[in-house]
Amino acid sequence: xxxxxxxxxxxxxxxxxxxxxxxxxxxxxxxxxxxxxxxxxxxxxxxxxxxxxxxxxxxxxxxxxxxxxxxxxxxxxxxxxxxxxxxxxxxxxxxxxxxxxxxxxxxxxxxxxxxxxxxxxxxxxxxxxxxxxxxxxxxxxxxxxxxxxxxxxxxxxxxxxxxxxxxxxxxxxxxxxxxxxxxxxxxxxxxxxxxxxxxxxxxxxxxxxxxxxxxxxxxxxxxxxxxxxxxxxxxxxxxxxxxxxxxxxxxxxxxxxxxxxxxxxxxxxxxxxxxxxxxxxxxxxxxxxxxxxxxxxxx
Numbered sequence: 001x002x003x004x005x006x007x008x009x010x011x012x013x014x015x016x017x018x019x020x021x022x023x024x025x026x027x028x029x030x031x032x033x034x035x036x037x038x039x040x041x042x043x044x045x046x047x048x049x050x051x052x053x054x055x056x057x058x059x060x061x062x063x064x065x066x067x068x069x070x071x072x073x074x075x076x077x078x079x080x081x082x083x084x085x086x087x088x089x090x091x092x093x094x095x096x097x098x099x100x101x102x103x104x105x106x107x108x109x110x111x112x113x114x115x116x117x118x119x120x121x122x123x124x125x126x127x128x129x130x131x132x133x134x135x136x137x138x139x140x141x142x143x144x145x146x147x148x149x150x151x152x153x154x155x156x157x158x159x160x161x162x163x164x165x166x167x168x169x170x171x172x173x174x175x176x177x178x179x180x181x182x183x184x185x186x187x188x189x190x191x192x193x194x195x196x197x198x199x200x201x202x203x204x205x206x207x208x209x210x211x212x213x214x215x216x217x218x219x220x221x222x223x224x225x226x227x228x229x230x231x232x233x234x235x236x237x238x239x240x241x242x243x244x245x246x247x248x249x250x251x252x253x254x255x256x257x258x259x260x261x262x263x264x265x266x267x268x269x270x271x272x273x274x275x276x277x278x279x280x281x282x283x284x285x286x287x288x289x290x291x292x293x294x295x296x297x298x299x
Contacts, residue, residue, distance in 0.1 A: 022076070050075050096152040106203065212261045214252075
């Protein structure tokens with residue numbers, strides 16, 4: 001059974017001002033919404049100023065669409081505008097008690113032959129930005145009682161991170177290590193997703209880092225602020241062959257819904273960075289990002 005379909009018009013504008021002129025730059029952009037059974041993107045375009053001398057699209061290892069572009073010629077400002085129309089037809093999440101025990105999922109992911117579960121098992125390992133270890137397993141353990149259905153355990157861990165960690169945009173930046181976030185119990189959605197993945201993987205379970213957007217709703221009586229939305233991050237957990245990957249959002253203590261728009265997934269933030277590149281020249285750089293997620297009122 002599907003929930004009501006939602007349509008969104010999304011604009012993601014990134015502007016980079018350079019202290020001195022850049023003569024050459026090479027960038028990778030992961031800004032195109034993924035095609036999924038529950039999500040379609042009938043229209044998408046990326047506009048770049050100045051106009052690139054070269055651009056090409058490919059898929060990375062995880063199946064994310066990646067735009068490569070390069071600019072030649074002196075410039076002190078780069079603007080990348082991603083525009084998309086996205087349709088979401090999400091199904092209700094599984095009943096937690098209907099999912100298999102977390103131990104059975106863990107063990108299935110360790111199979112010596114290729115199965116859906118063993119393929120998911122590649123996401124059980126530590127990654128470049130997300131450690132694993134006793135510290136995270138001990139924090140996760142109260143949620144993972146013996147025989148507990150995996151989605152029930154994930155929902156409990158999701159709730160505890162939301163309860164124990166304070167949302168504080170000033171506490172971290174994109175380079176803050178998970179160890180520091182875990183110690184200070186403060187951060188933003190990227191931090192909470194990576195902490196949750198450190199816990200899940202330390203229990204031997206597969207978890208993916210998901211980047212995308214979340215429709216924000218202004219307070220009653222107030223208008224939406226243009227450009228006030230932002231990129232969002234959450235986690236996806238393998239819940240067995242029947243239910244597959246289920247997405248959980250520890251920042252908001254919910255499972256992903258028709259308000260979550262998926263752009264890319266990988267092991268951690270370094271696999272899904274919206275815009276990454278190298279420049280010749282530049283000096284200091286000032287980056288600004290403005291995102292609009294506007295629901296189609298006719299959907």
